[in-house]
Amino acid sequence: MPTLVMMHGMTGTAEMMRPFAEKILPKGWTLIVPQAQFNHPNRGFTWWRYEGEDNPGRRILSAKELSDVDSSLLKLSKLLPDDDLVLGGFSQGGAMAQELLQFDLNILGVIAIGTRAVRPLELKNRLQEIPARKLLWMHGESDNRVSLDAGLEIPEIFESSGWNVTRIEHHKGHMIPLEHHDSVAYWLKSLV
Numbered sequence: 001m002p003t004l005v006m007m008h009g010m011t012g013t014a015e016m017m018r019p020f021a022e023k024i025l026p027k028g029w030t031l032i033v034p035q036a037q038f039n040h041p042n043r044g045f046t047w048w049r050y051e052g053e054d055n056p057g058r059r060i061l062s063a064k065e066l067s068d069v070d071s072s073l074l075k076l077s078k079l080l081p082d083d084d085l086v087l088g089g090f091s092q093g094g095a096m097a098q099e100l101l102q103f104d105l106n107i108l109g110v111i112a113i114g115t116r117a118v119r120p121l122e123l124k125n126r127l128q129e130i131p132a133r134k135l136l137w138m139h140g141e142s143d144n145r146v147s148l149d150a151g152l153e154i155p156e157i158f159e160s161s162g163w164n165v166t167r168i169e170h171h172k173g174h175m176i177p178l179e180h181h182d183s184v185a186y187w188l189k190s191l192v
Helices: 014-024 065-077 092-102 119-130 147-161 177-190
Strands: 004-005 031-032 086-089 106-113 134-140 162-168
Touching: 004 014, 004 065, 004 092, 014 177, 065 092, 086 092, 092 106, 092 119, 106 177, 119 147, 134 147, 134 177, 147 162, 162 177
Parallel strands: 004 031, 004 086, 086 106, 106 134, 134 162
Antiparallel strands: none
């Protein structure tokens, strides 16, 4: 059976993500809920540390921030089994799920919630090299952390690469609305 890897966002923790991940996990699947390596100054952990002013709305990361992303990717890659995988995450975690596609993994699908592409050009290029799979994309129209415009780049990139994309756009902000949990669980079950 497949493994679901579900990653928290900035200021989150593995334990904060675990209840949602367990709720959507299909019966018999394995679950990995990793924790980011960098302490956030206010609360929880972060996959990369923003330089200067904490401005997650900024579209382009600095070289130091990208170095943090790469450091986190390397640690994550060592946690992953050789199973069929679904890579998922919320906010920064969703960005990391996309970034993990650069590794040679057995991917069934990707879940990107309230997130954006960190390196869109590299992602486009990588998607041309790997088999097209399925993407579940979810984003809030009122998201003030990651704009809807920034988020919409993700399904467009994946669709242009032939991936089967399920879009869930909701009226709320930077969150995973309770009313969509069952849709995510159903999507996961449909992968096998």
